[in-house]
Amino acid sequence: METIVKLQNVNKVYKGITKATQALRDCSLEIQPSSFTSIIGKSGCGKSTLLNAIGGLIEVDSGSICVKGTELTTLSRGERAAFRRNHIGFIFQFFNLLQELTVMENLMIPFDLNRQQVDQEFMNGVLQYLELQDILKKFPYELSGGEQQRVSIARAIIRKPSIILADEPTGNLDRKNAKQVVSLLRECQRLYSQTIIMVTHDMDLAKKADTMLYMEDGQVMSYETT
Template identity: 70%
Template structure:
């Protein structure tokens, strides 16, 4: 079985008003399909940059990023956008919900953009699981941070994407909701053979993953499987 994600010697430097920041330095990594991997490391070590590079959300300076046999560094913005819509679900730290649309409209947006059929039974199951039943007709600004995060998680999961990229997905949740979300992600991994890559600072959560990716100074320093 070949990897679903392969990074080879990837470099990314951010150029701001102060000195340049080397977020990724000759970063190489392989992730097998249908696995749950957690990226851990100190703040500023490149975790989120690595996740965004795998998702084709940011350009890199050099190196190769192969995801599902697509070389992302050779795709233009239109091709990258289509690739993301077709293959990847994102769970962001800051929700990225459309404030002028209801929760249900936010959930349906990815289906509308792709012209995809909705598995309404599965959508309803996820809504029930994440206790969103009473929120579907509300707008994001009417919800708490934790409620918005659960909507963001539902939106990423319901399309059953090949890969889910999650950046601190439980950062705004209490312990009980954190447990529910982790159980949901693990169930989706098992039921739909999804590959899940999650950034977290929570070591207890990371221990539930199939693999731990330790980052330091923009590099993968260690890769452990359970």
């Protein structure tokens, strides 16, 4: 079966002053295109490190990371950055919006960095679906947590990336907004055929994905189809 993300025996060690921490330990997994996968596990089990490795944000010590047919471990830092800009969208727990820029200016940052033209029709559809049309001129500090997270989701979607990586996207939201965010991610998968990979501590939200991966001690220990 075709895969869009495949890791084989990936290891990552963070070296501290007094000790080393192995965040990924012979970690292997496969993810299918246009699927919604949640990654769960206790704090410190390697969930965020795994997501960062898939996104090419970090270098690993050994193993293979193949994303959309590209072996990330053979790329330079600049090549990985270019790959991210072209193929991957990120949604972060803390939104990562620039407070001094308006919502629209925040949304345009990825296009400016990549010198990419905006598909205005597609963008307008996303903004309408996420109910952002009326707040485009506002600044992030004027928005609620739920509104800021919808902006960060729009920023990830509108470039039409093949893969969206969401690291605890509901961690700072109340229950109502958390459920809405996961529903929005599910709709992105359905409407735009995007592959969603979400790290979460919330089992109820994790079960809304097609597949749950359980991590322990830097390894994917089990898969569960929901």
